[in-house]
Amino acid sequence: MLLATLKSLRSRKLRLILSGMAVVLGVMFVSGAFVLTSTLAASFDNLSASVYSGTDVAVSGKAPVAGGEPDENSATVPAELVGNVRAIPGVEKATGVVSVSGARVIGSNGKVVTTSGPSRLGTSWSGTADLRQLRAGRAPRAADEIAVNASLAAAAGVEVGDRVGVLTLQPKKTFALVGIFGYSGNRDTIGGAQEVSFIEPVAQELMLGKTGVYSAIVVKAAPGVAPEVLRDRLSATLGDTYDVKTGKQLQDAAAESFREALSFFNNVLLGFAGVALFVGTFLILNTFSILVAQRVEELALMRAIGASRWQMIGSVLVEALAIGVVASVLGLGAGIGVGALLAYVFRHVGNADLPVESIEIPASAVISAFAVGTLVTLVAALLPALRAARIPPVAALREVAAPDRPLTRLTVAGALITAIGVTALGIGLTGQGGEATLLLLLGGVLVTFTGIALLTPMIARPIVSVLGLLFSWSVPGRLGRLNSARNPQRTAITAAALMVGLALITGVHVVLESATASFTKMVDTRVKADLIIAGEPGGDSMPTFDPAVLDRARQIGGVREIVGEYGDIAMINGRPSRVNVVTDLAAMTRMLPLRTIEGTLATLPADHVVVDAERATELGLRAGSTLQVRLARGDVRTMTVAGIYADDDVYRVGGWILPAEAVHDFRVAQPSFGYLRLAEGANAAEIRKQIDALLADSPEVTVGDRSAFIAQQSSQFDTILAMIQLLLALAILIAVLGIVNTLALSVLERTRELGLLRAIGLRRAQAMRMITVEAVVISVFGALLGLAVGSGLGAAVVRALKEEGFTEVALPWEQMGTYLILAVIVGAFAATLPAIRAARVNVLNAIAHE
Amino acid sequence: MPTTTTGPPGAEVRQDATVAARAVDVWKVYGSGEAQVAALRGVSVDLGRGQFTAIMGPSGSGKSTLMHCLAGLDTVTRGEVYIGDMLVTGLGDAKLTRLRRDQVGFIFQQFNLLPTLTAQENILLPLSIAGRKPDRDWFAQVIETVGLGDRLSHRPSQLSGGQQQRVACARALVARPDVIFADEPTGNLDSRSGAEVLGFLRRSVRDYCQTIVMVTHDPNAASYADRVVFLADGQVRAELYAPTADAVLNTMRRLDTDPVDTSQTVRA
Incomplete structure (x- = not known):
């Protein structure tokens, strides 16, 4: 039995590779996320260990205002305290430093130099002894002199000798740039941070608001004194007013906040993985369903010669397992590549200058790759496997035309699942979910998608028929239209792959568009400022x-x-x-x-x-x-x-x-x-x-004016949209795979028909057009579904946020039109290979093979 | 039966004057080197216009291959094939497609109807592919002849095998091709449905002057034809005009028992 399974697996390599691709992509993102995070975190640990190597203990003020944003420590320590600290036994050296974020340099183009997250520090120049190394010029000595780190100088496009404007607690002040420095280990920046160094009183004035205070006192312990011991001693002496921490604690805190910053990338990658795997499930389900349908006779023969139901299920699941394992291996390999590539990008493009010494492949990456890859494939193959088990042995003996199975049960199940999903969404959106809100929302969206996917076969036939009317002016068009309405389940699941991606994107679009519209309306009607x-x-x-x-x-x-x-x-x-x-x-x-x-x-x-x-x-x-x-x-x-x-x-x-x-x-x-x-x-x-x-x-x-203000305040959505467009690209890639797969299998299945059509005079180009119409009809169907579902989801979110000021529900018609056109292109593109294959059908073989 | 093995003089003249399809020293060789198999070994045959010709022979005799080559579905290794005056050998795909579309009709053992189309749509499919308007009267006449009047809106899955094959016949006829090739048209039918289809094919030759070439291994089916060409081992071994089922059966038997000798005598 196993041998037969593996043999049949080998004979259908290409088809399985196509359907496995989606799993490969999903696994790639999962393992890529783990590899990236642990590679960067390991590099950052190395980095922060060296940054804090000179700090045994640090003393800082307790913030009067904690938490919230901007999460800035505005607390200071008075300069006199440095002397007090020095007097404490076990302290070898104590230095007052200023290092606060919020120093914004104006570049040579007149614009403020931004970072994508890391701080823009304003510091007091404390020499080049430990960490800093002058690269050019000299240290700042006068009140109107500054030095900046090398990555900032490059980003701002400034050189030693330039006049540079800096925004701080005070409005723009212009300084002479006298020095450019790097850090030990030949780094241009520490984790992407920008640094502007003033002489001490200026740094105090501009960054802390007054002279005679520091943001922290860095303490070096005398030989033989453990930092923890010194910390406790300092803490006991100085009292509750100050925070006393060891360098190790600071290092851990820095690493922790770095990990938090990374978790954003991690979540984005995991989100991509989720979409890829979810959509991939449809793809695999479809492939296996078609394969089982095509092999009815073969499977029935197995049953006739004594294979049990369980063996039938087993044979399909073993196939799935094999695909899952292969896809996991490939996905893991690709994921390590992606993780390494992103780490590289993070270092060089992001200007973070993180020394990536080695690519870390954590066990979690390997485990999750195999768990996710094989599990998804198995789950997707379960339904087709059960179907295979239901094939009666007699099907081997007589030609059982696969009857149109009634869609009632499927529809009822779909409606039920959709209802569950919508309910979960509803609870999540109305904020009754408490702790579980995020879970309810995510789960609700997934379950809703699944339910709608189950409902689609019912609406596939009428909608596809209507859509196909657009192409019915030519014979190939009409044939393509009929073919796409022929197996509503197959069409529906193929289209569902595109639906999921487009629905997500459209949903986000609707929310953003509604936010803009609500904001615009509010500003237009209520704000009276000119x-x-x-x-x-x-x-x-x-x-x-x-x-x-x-x-x-x-x-x-x-x-x-x-x-x-x-x-x-x-x-x-x-x-x-x-x-x-x-x-x-x-x-x-x-x-x-x-x-x-x-x-x-x-x-x-x-x-x-x-x-x-x-x-x-x-x-x-x-x-x-x-x-x-x-x-x-x-x-x-x-x-x-x-x-x-x-x-x-x-x-x-x-x-x-x-x-x-x-x-x-x-x-x-x-x-x-x-x-x-x-x-x-x-x-x-x-x-x-x-x-x-x-x-x-x-x-x-x-x-x-007001409209410029609206445009400016809405520009923050662009980043979200850019992210979403990436997701769109991914979803489309998988949808293309799905359409290619379905059509390739259909072409194979209809070889005889194609041969006949060619025999009675259908030209090659016409045969290709027939396949293309089918593909376009499927993808447009998927796109329409996606736009509809996405609009619905988006509108629901907007309604739920009414209290938050979302007064308008606005649909992004322009983008939706673009997506529809995109769907046509995608369909035509996906049809290319199957269409060529259809055109190449050997007429004689097609009609002569019995 | 020497009288039936030789063609009547009139028939000879008709063949020369109006030939619907012709094979000239056609060879068809599969494989290469040691594994070479010759399916056709120098077959020359003229198929008369307005005639119902049956090609017979045991399995592996090359009868299907000959038909495929004549219809332009398969290429020949050597020799030439003509449909009407047109040399088919060496035509490219586009020209072959046009030839099939305009000059040739097909009837298959497996019916080969498109499941998505109704009977009427199936029948008219070759015309719509070619972008030609159907001749209403002719269509009505064909439908009348095959007796499908009340079944036109049915899909193939709702029709019996005999009905499906009659739809296939109507599809081949409605475009009025120069020649219809039928590949074991009754192979999948019970004897009554088979007889209906064969009677219908003969009628379309008699009444509408249609040319039909049918491959079969069933002597009874062959007896409906005007002429039977016998193939064995890739060569034409005998011919019969106006055959009866018994005559066909006898010839078949003779070919089986004495394959080499008979080839000379019947060629005369």
Whole structure:
């Protein structure tokens, strides 16, 4: 039995390779994710070990504001403390350092140099003794001199001798670049971070807000003193006010946060793997179903000569297992390649300069590759195997025309499964799932897809027939159309592969489009500001601009009023919360949709706050209630609620609004937004030009009208879309495999028919066109399904997020049209090989073989 | 029976004047070197227009190969094949396709209907592939002759074997090809359905002057033909005109028992 199975496996190599490809892709992404993560993590461990080699213990201040974003430690240690630390027995050396992120260099192109995650550090120059190595120029000695690390110099396009603008806690300041440095081990950067080094007082002033403080004290232990011992001693002496950690602890924390950053890539790769494997399941299911259908006689003969049902099931599953194992091996190999390639890309393109010394292949990569690869294949082959077992022995003796099996059972099952999936989605979306929300959502989507895939055979025949009408003007077209409606299950599953990918993409598109539409509508109808100053969201720190711009803009003729908005994180009643300051609350209420519910928004005296209704309800606040507020600087203070406003839109002003003087205790005392209202008949274009000129030294922000503002704020979706397009490419690749596979098998199955058609005069080109029409009809069917399901899913998500301000459901018609056209191209492309094969059918062999 | 083995003088003249298909010293060799097998060894035969010719012979005699070569489905190793005046040998695929489309019709043992099309659509398929409009009257006449009037909207799976083969016959006839090649058309039918189909083929030769070449190994089927050509070991061994089933059977027996001698006598 096993021998027969393996022999039949060998005789169908090509078909099985095609269907196995999807599994290979899926396994590739799974193992690639593991290889990449552990390779990078291992490299990072090496790196951070050397970074912290000179640090036995570090002393830093405890942050007054913990958690939230930006997750910046604004705590400082006073300079006097360095002396105290030095006096403690066991301390050989103690150095005060400044090293804080938020130093943004303006490149030679006038734009701020960005990173894709790593910090933009501003530091105090502390010599080149341990880690830093000067590459060019010299160390900064004067207040207007800086040195930068080599990767930053390259990214900014600056050289020693250039004048370089830097944004810090203060607006743009220009420095002379006197030195470019690297790090030990000939590195240009440490894990992609940018570093600007000032002389110590300047670093303190610009990065910490005042001189005489450090961000940390680095301690070197005397010989024979264990870092842990020293840490405990320091901690006991200095008291609770300071954090004392060993270099090892810092190294572990850094590695931990690096792993967290990596987990994003990991999740993206695993997401791709999930899609590939899920779609691959359909592909394998289809291949095995067709193979079983084609081998009815052979299988029945086996039954007739005494094979048991279990042996039939076994024979199909052994085939599946063999494919699964082969696909896993190939996928693992490809995954190691992909992981290595991405690690390389990460190092060189991402400018991270991570020394990748060796490619790590963790056991988890190997185990998951085989587990996932074989399991998926086996599960997919289970249904066809059961079907094979049901073939009656008598089928070997008489030609049993495969009857159209009634689709009722399938349809009922499909409806049931869809209902379960939708319910799970519903629970997840409405936020009743609690901890399991993500699981409910993912599971809900998968189960829904499966259910819909089961429902598709029922609708395949009518829809495909209608679609095919488009091609019915020619004989090959008509034949192709009839062929595609011939086996609705086969057509449906093939189309389902494309459906899944397109549905996911369309769903995300719908959500993003709806977000944009809701935002646009809100801004258009509610925001009364004529010009808005804002920067692109995203990045490690909020874009800001020079507060002086606000004052100068007010002087421009035609500007009626202007409001600046500052943002930070503060502790309110012990919880980290986002807080804002607006320079003129009364003007703000005239330009933005703030509606007073309680108290007043007209004025905001010192030590008063206003808050939105949602937060007020949550904390049980009324006008007149008091709160404990601790800002990034300064002590805890008691504030009184002056007013409560309704803010029920996607564009949130930001909850807590504090009086203007609170800005001085913000970490960054620079505004992020500016809203302007112009006088009647003022020349907006002219005023915009003048404000543009004022913003010359604030390259992170631009001024624009409402539509420019909308476009700018929506640009953050582009990254998500780029990711989604990658997913689309993958889904299409697998869909092409599926269509090629199905058509190749169909061509094989219909050799005799093709021979007949050729015998009675069908030209080769016509035969090819017939196959192409079939493929295009299938892929367009899949695309339509995908667009429909994706729109439905997207719309459901948008509806569920109504409370969050998603007021509009918008469909991305343009992209949906593009996807449909793409489906036509994909179908035609996938048809190429099978069509050539069909055209090459030897007429004589086809009709003469009995 | 010497009288039946020699063709009547009139028939000779008709063959020369109007030949629907002709094989001239056709050889068909499969394989190469040691494994060479010659399926046809110098076959020359003229198939008269308006005649119902049966090609007979035991299995492996080369009768199917001869038909495939005559129909342009297979290439010959040596020699020439003509359909009408046209030299088929050496034609490319495009020209062969056109030849099959316009000048040749086929009837197969396995019916070979398209399961997705109705009977009527199957019948009209060659015309629609060629982009020709069917002649309504002729179509009606063909349907009438094969007796399928009430079955036109059925799919092949809803028809009996005999009905399916009649659809196949109608498909071959409706394009009015120069010659119809039928490969064991009754091989898959019971004797009654077979007789119906054969009667229908003979009628279309008599009434509509259709040329039909049929390969068969059934003496009874061959007896419907105007002329029987006997093949053995890849060579023409005998011919009969206006045969009866008994005469065919006798000739077959003779070929079986005395294969070499008879070849000379019947060629006369």
